[in-house]
Amino acid sequence: MDxxxxxxxxxNGLQLGVLLxxxxxxxxxxxxxxxxVNLAHGSFYMVGAFVSASLVLALDSFILGxxxxxxxxxAVGVLTEVIAVRNLYPRNHLDHVLATFGLIxxxxxxxxxxxxxxxISVPLPHWLQGQVELLPGVILPSYRLVxxxxxxxxxxxxxxxxxxxxxxxxxxxxxxxxxxxxxLGIDIKTLFTLVFAIGAGLAGFAGMLIAPITNASIxxxxxxxxxxxxxxxxxxxxxMKGAFVAAIIIGLIDTLGRSYLDDFFKLFLGDEAAETSxxxxxxxxxxxxxxxxxxxxxxxxxxxKVR
Amino acid sequence: MxxxxxxxxxxxxxxxxVCATDNVELSVAxxxxxxxxxxxxxGKTTLISQLSGDLTPDEGMIRFKGRDxxxxxxxxxxxxxxxxxxxxxxxxxxxxxxxxxxLAVQGHRGHSFRFWKPVSQDPEIVKPAFATLExxxxxxxxxxxxxDMSHGxxxxxxxxxxxxxxxxxxxLDEPMAGMGPEESATMVETLKxxxxxxxxxxxxxxxxxxxxxxxxxxxxxxxRVIASGAPQDIRSDEAVRRAYLGDEA
Amino acid sequence: MSVExxxxxxxxxxxxxxxxxxxIAVLAFxxxxxxxxxxxxxxxxxxxxxxxxxxSIAAVSLNLILGYGGMISFGHAAYIGLGAYCVGIPAYYDYxxxxxxxxxxxxxxxxxxxxxxxxxxxxxxxxxxxxxMAFSQMVYFFFxxxxxxxxxxxxxxxxxxxxPVVDIEDGVTxxxxxxxxxxxxxxxxHRIVHSRFGMAIRGSRSNEQRMRAVGYNTYAYRLTxxxxxxxxxxxxxxxxxxxxNFISPEMMDWTRSGELMFMVIVGGSGSLFGPVLxxxxxxxxxxxxxxxxxxxxxxxxxLGFSELGQGIKDFSKHWRLIFGLxxxxxxxxxxxxxxxxxxxxxxxxxx
Numbered sequence: 004m005d006x007x008x009x010x011x012x013x014x015n016g017l018q019l020g021v022l023l024x025x026x027x028x029x030x031x032x033x034x035x036x037x038x039x040v041n042l043a044h045g046s047f048y049m050v051g052a053f054v055s056a057s058l059v060l061a062l063d064s065f066i067l068g069x070x071x072x073x074x075x076x077x078a079v080g081v082l083t084e085v086i087a088v089r090n091l092y093p094r095n096h097l098d099h100v101l102a103t104f105g106l107i108x109x110x111x112x113x114x115x116x117x118x119x120x121x122x123i124s125v126p127l128p129h130w131l132q133g134q135v136e137l138l139p140g141v142i143l144p145s146y147r148l149v150x151x152x153x154x155x156x157x158x159x160x161x162x163x164x165x166x167x168x169x170x171x172x173x174x175x176x177x178x179x180x181x182x183x184x185x186x187l188g189i190d191i192k193t194l195f196t197l198v199f200a201i202g203a204g205l206a207g208f209a210g211m212l213i214a215p216i217t218n219a220s221i222x223x224x225x226x227x228x229x230x231x232x233x234x235x236x237x238x239x240x241x242x243m244k245g246a247f248v249a250a251i252i253i254g255l256i257d258t259l260g261r262s263y264l265d266d267f268f269k270l271f272l273g274d275e276a277a278e279t280s281x282x283x284x285x286x287x288x289x290x291x292x293x294x295x296x297x298x299x300x301x302x303x304x305x306x307x308k309v310r
Numbered sequence: 311m312x313x314x315x316x317x318x319x320x321x322x323x324x325x326x327x328v329c330a331t332d333n334v335e336l337s338v339a340x341x342x343x344x345x346x347x348x349x350x351x352x353g354k355t356t357l358i359s360q361l362s363g364d365l366t367p368d369e370g371m372i373r374f375k376g377r378d379x380x381x382x383x384x385x386x387x388x389x390x391x392x393x394x395x396x397x398x399x400x401x402x403x404x405x406x407x408x409x410x411x412x413l414a415v416q417g418h419r420g421h422s423f424r425f426w427k428p429v430s431q432d433p434e435i436v437k438p439a440f441a442t443l444e445x446x447x448x449x450x451x452x453x454x455x456x457x458d459m460s461h462g463x464x465x466x467x468x469x470x471x472x473x474x475x476x477x478x479x480x481x482l483d484e485p486m487a488g489m490g491p492e493e494s495a496t497m498v499e500t501l502k503x504x505x506x507x508x509x510x511x512x513x514x515x516x517x518x519x520x521x522x523x524x525x526x527x528x529x530x531x532x533x534r535v536i537a538s539g540a541p542q543d544i545r546s547d548e549a550v551r552r553a554y555l556g557d558e559a
Numbered sequence: 560m561s562v563e564x565x566x567x568x569x570x571x572x573x574x575x576x577x578x579x580x581x582x583i584a585v586l587a588f589x590x591x592x593x594x595x596x597x598x599x600x601x602x603x604x605x606x607x608x609x610x611x612x613x614x615s616i617a618a619v620s621l622n623l624i625l626g627y628g629g630m631i632s633f634g635h636a637a638y639i640g641l642g643a644y645c646v647g648i649p650a651y652y653d654y655x656x657x658x659x660x661x662x663x664x665x666x667x668x669x670x671x672x673x674x675x676x677x678x679x680x681x682x683x684x685x686x687x688x689x690x691x692m693a694f695s696q697m698v699y700f701f702f703x704x705x706x707x708x709x710x711x712x713x714x715x716x717x718x719x720x721x722x723p724v725v726d727i728e729d730g731v732t733x734x735x736x737x738x739x740x741x742x743x744x745x746x747x748x749h750r751i752v753h754s755r756f757g758m759a760i761r762g763s764r765s766n767e768q769r770m771r772a773v774g775y776n777t778y779a780y781r782l783t784x785x786x787x788x789x790x791x792x793x794x795x796x797x798x799x800x801x802x803x804n805f806i807s808p809e810m811m812d813w814t815r816s817g818e819l820m821f822m823v824i825v826g827g828s829g830s831l832f833g834p835v836l837x838x839x840x841x842x843x844x845x846x847x848x849x850x851x852x853x854x855x856x857x858x859x860x861x862l863g864f865s866e867l868g869q870g871i872k873d874f875s876k877h878w879r880l881i882f883g884l885x886x887x888x889x890x891x892x893x894x895x896x897x898x899x900x901x902x903x904x905x906x907x908x909x910x
Binding site for chain 1: 625631633678681682684685686688689690692693694696697700701703704705706707813814817820821824877879880882883884885886887889890891
């Protein structure tokens, strides 16, 4: 087996994994604390990509563009929460999915109006266009390493915030006992807005990271959000740790399945049969994984303790 | 001595270190009314839920009519003749009173894989349902939505639904919960009417009701049985007075 | 009063009521309207009506599990796609008999619903919503990866299903086949929800624990209901595939499932005819909203606000924005949908 190719694929899998984590962590936070299902979470991913694309082009600086785009997406998150989402918390999950489905239509159309239906490509600065020789003979685009590094850094930061800060304490308390947080004299409304906005910021950041590779395009959030759902189902809804582990597993399985499944099938199938069946099976691989997790652990790999 | 309808041995259930049911032994003889009393947090509802199958015990055995039902699914227990009412009123608010009871009757008339004939024109269901409503005095409200009923009436309906399954043992989880004195009196009358006809296991807070109804009383404190016997013996039991009744004196 | 008399009072057969009249009017219109338009040379309306009727059947089937059973499936478009491919793939190999296509649809959709339903129904609430969504996306990606059958680009169906006597190559015949199917679907759902099975399903929606306590194996009833609904929706998909002569994975994208839900909710979930009204509203909005916005822009233009008018006219291509707003407003303020509004008018007139 070609080691260089394997390492490259592993890195691609990790890249998908950290992006999924950035999306899934927000989803799982919002669900764990507000018991709210947000289908429109992928819209923040898209908005992040578009905002950063415009800013990068306007300012001619990738770093500056992304740094400015994050607070803008967070602000969009705050606005969404205050205008629409807040009224939906007391409602049931059916209302959540319907209303946020409506939000997706609105976000897609607004993006269409503000930018264009075509989508925008984001140029990378020269210093990120290069390649790095990770191991002898294993050459990787440096930007991929940046994505993986940034994603892991955010994961660590999130872990620190949730387990070592006052905000994290409130978040953990809110996830297990909503009335208690209220009783502590914390303004629960503000906490909810904050958590929702953090989730939006994380999703937006994921969109910014991917934009130089795939371009910013309308509907880009609608595909990946389902995969993010699979992540939190596998990980256990409401569990941060579960979201991380499942995101990495699913990123790797999806990527490696697409590149190696046909070789694997050739071990016990004819070449032709392997080549026709492998793409179909690899497209379904993560869903099959999800089904298996559901059979053995219906609450996910890391079910939240209290609920 | 006749075989007990319900026989519980060494029952144990804990939630994250807290022992809600601790080595409980309990026996209910046919046609007796057996009350389980105990202060808040004594594990009474946990006990009922294990008997009905909504919770699985960690250890121990539940025998019902001589058969081990410890790991039998709740709906199967219902078919075996075990019925429960819920502490938190659990009726179908979007249906009429009659439909609520009809649903319970239907649960006991074989399977419900019958897709074509309307239930409302099925005398096999509607007649027994109506008869059960008469038994608890709700016949005049048959066609009102359950959501229109008072709390007391909903508690009566709760009993009617349990009765409609023609049980051999009724598990009643605080039937007087949240009732005023007048409503309680009606409920006591209803239960008195069933006394001697049905075997009942009654979990209750209302001491007057317990002493008016029960043939046997078991006292549960922190998941453990501290006394069991005839009502008058329990009343005079020193340990019980200290642990429980003393609070009220 | 006898029991029968009392039960008759809950189901007033004599009084039709506003909702009944609306249903009769819509069905009567569907029975003659599209054909008349076709005869008058407006074939477009026959096409629109065929699509409406097919989507209505799908919405009726979704309503059975969503409205009556409380199972919030966000993956029903998968069955439309599966049904359509059950026509398309055999036709690709020149097997054109309808007696192959439709039984195949029933078997494939039934099995898919049985397997995925058995898994989904082990979970509750949000898990259920997301898992149904994920499984439908799985089917989507499955067909995207099948290069033989056109992958992303879809598959053209050269021949419609062949039946003896009834020739659905003819648009009018196809329409009436669909229309009769819709009537049958509504009647079947009507019978089911009032039967013992239906009561078991409705009871499980409101209080599953209680249902188990009175002797119901709720899982088995729900799974059966899920399979019935999946098969019915697949049937609608097979009709739709016949009508469009084309299928692509795009038909089962999860946003299509969202649109089916829109129809059920806007029409009124848990009401017999609501989903049809919802499908009607959906297609009308999709078709008319851009024109309406144009008209509004024109009116402003005539009043002298030419720039504003032009702005509104330009906005008409963004009608989806209004669509989204409408959905949110329905959820926030009109829970019962169109049927709920009709019901409250009915009640006010009675008082």
